[in-house]
Amino acid sequence: MMNNIKRTVMNIMLTTGAALMLLAIFAVMSGGETITVRTFFEIFGANIIIHLGLILTKKIESSYAILEFLLDVSLILAVLVSFGFGFDWFSSVPVWYLVIMVVVIYAFGVFINIVRIKKDADELNKLLEKHKQKNTGTSKN
Secondary structure, three states: OHHHHHHHHHHHHHHHHHHHHHHHHHHHHOOOOOOOHHHHHHHHHHHHHHHHHHHHHOOOOOOOHHHHHHHHHHHHHHHHHHHHHHOOHHHOOOHHHHHHHHHHHHHHHHHHHHHHHHHHHHHHHHHHHHHHHHHHOOOOO
């Protein structure tokens, strides 16, 4: 339980940082000058809501990965569009850039999860191999 909370907090911080970096890149490229502290907290709040929503969407089981992907991306876009209208983000950041940010950050998160799962699987395989060697009394040279 505590590990899940720790992972969720870490993911919120990671996605908030990624969103702020992409927003800063956009600001530099479009001639913008600053990102306000208020914007940081708005993005942070949006990420909290997004990650809590993603916890809920993970409880919905589907045999179609594309359906889960669409559900997750739809949730993220709904939160960000709502925040965008609520905090007037679209006066300085176009909707298309927000959509690109969502896809880039979501894809990065999926990549990180794949790497983490592969690492966990490799560790499990090593433990199983050690257990197998211990039970058979043989060792590899």
